[in-house]
Amino acid sequence: MEIRIMKNILDRNQNKAEEVRSLLKARKVMMINIISSPGAGKTTLLERTCEAMAGEVRMGVIEGDVTTDRDAQRLKKYNIPIVAINTEGGCHLDSNSISKAVEHFDLDALDLLFVENVGNLICPSQFDLGETFKLAVVSTTEGDDKPAKYPMLFSEARAVILNKTDLIPFTNFSMDSFTTDMATINPGIILIKTSAIRGEGLGEWFGWLRLQLEEFSAG
């Protein structure tokens, strides 16, 4: 399937988030805005999710990247619709770009639209794209102090994927500090621990994702 490449449209005077949200709700497409630091494992998580669920759930991806379309290329093999947004140095995606990108999908042939935001723990958490919910991905190698130091994302997200759990034994990561700080910021947040590269914990992620899709389509 062809990857469509767009530029990011930053327009401070226009907020298309509610328009996007209404459109997707009417067309029964759930949209997840995935936010993480560079290299936390967003694309690997999407690869595993495509492999496991693309036969059962009709999914598409909007890929945000600062310069390249490398992440979009990594997902091409799953034969799902992909729109790549090149921000040309911009540090986050914007609801205007998402609104334009959504026009390129056949929404009647979709159940789930992932947005892989630009690798950045700060700016993307401050912008509503019209998503159903935000998903934070954070890796253990970034340290256990990320919820305390970057609280905005953790207060905004419905769930956190804590990735690279296979590397915990080789770091000074404290699960106790991590979960305590996170619970202070957002007591209701869902925590799913994975090693996307080794396949660990992914069953829990797939199960939770199915539940969100059921709840979304119910209403």
Add this chain to the structure above:
Amino acid sequence: MEIRIMKNILDRNQNKAEEVRSLLKARKVMMINIISSPGAGKTTLLERTCEAMAGEVRMGVIEGDVTTDRDAQRLKKYNIPIVAINTEGGCHLDSNSISKAVEHFDLDALDLLFVENVGNLICPSQFDLGETFKLAVVSTTEGDDKPAKYPMLFSEARAVILNKTDLIPFTNFSMDSFTTDMATINPGIILIKTSAIRGEGLGEWFGWLRLQLEEFSAG
């Protein structure tokens, strides 16, 4: 020593970078603007550098953080002058804040001023703070594709510390991809490989830093 805490002053109409650079040059203080993703190891690198060199080089630190002063607190034990700038959600430091922060140091009692920028691979690389040079810190666990995906920092930095080399055996990091992409973007960039947490490669960093200080004070 008391940690002074300031707020970030973002003013798009004022660029104080050249003013800061001239002042520091006149007062013979070298300033290094350290930029990385969240959790790449900037603070640990500063801890090791204070331990090894604070007796030989008179250093100070400006700590940029989104919300907490946790990084500043980690450096307090070295008894060096520290100014913490809280960006209150802002994604980078700004030359106006640096200009104000510099006023709080006794410049005649300093040789080296580190700026630990906000954890973000994108925005901080787009702002000149008046530094002598930018230093990139990137960790192996973020993946070997960071130079290709975030070229601005790698084209701006004089040197790159590739940290967490002890974790390479447990990841799919390719040193060849990393160095090839980086050489395409900035052929003259210096690469120093470290594991700050284990102390590996730090001798090379200290030696290179001493050389920069000698060249700065000679020039």
